[in-house]
Amino acid sequence: MSSPARPRMTGIGRVLVIVYAIMALGATGRSFVQIVERFDEAPLAYTLSAASAVVYIVATLALVFAGRRGWYVVAWVAIVFELVGVLVVGTLSLVAPELFAHDSVWSFYGRGYLFVPLVLPFLGLWWLATHRPAARQTTPDTAAVAS
Template identity: 65%
Template sequence: MTEPARTRRMTGVGIVLVFVYGVMALAATGRSFVQFVRAFDEAPVAYTLSAASAVVYILATLALMFSKSDAWYRVAWVSVIFELAGVIIVGSLSIALPALFQHPTVWSLYGSGYVWIPLVLPFFGIWWLATHRPARSRQAAEVAR
């Protein structure tokens, strides 16, 4: 008896999604590193938020790459939802209370410094995760019906 052929989980849009998350991880990490080194004392809240966004993008990139397992799939959901909340909260605060964000962060003004990719990206992440559950999760959902 032959084994069924393994299918790649990451194809097409999934590869592009991971690539964009990886680019955002590099950009946010580079930005926060420069901000910390040059002038952390000028805007510690803003620069710490840039570092936090870098960590979220790194975690989301890894989680999406390895989301074939249930554990990484859950981590991907948490990181993408956290990212969306961060963009909305920081973006709204940067408009409502601009004194808090005199220095820009990755998520300031809903990511306008990054062509609003930080605002749009989590929606693609949520869509991809919702439509590409790991095999075990899919089987469990079918059994529960």
């Protein structure tokens, strides 16, 4: 007897993963070029670009595997970190522009990325909140083992 098919990510979840993957690629490429070519010009901004790239990579992977409980928690942590990062860096780039000699991915709330970094974590958190992984059902056999 075959096992039931695992539901695949569809609709907005799939679009969300694609956008996160694009942001991961864009932020990784940007930070790599910035760090290799001009790190001494704006180390804070370029380090923040690299940090955002890591966050986007982790968030992409976590959203893909969010059906597994551990990855679901990782997705929450990564996307909350992303939201805090874009809000803090965006605000600092407005009130203390001298800290950012050059833009990072999250500078001015992601202005260089059409404000996608500002909107994306809200969509990600909404998706996670509305698509919780199913709780594992307890059968009499597993209940006996658990006790």
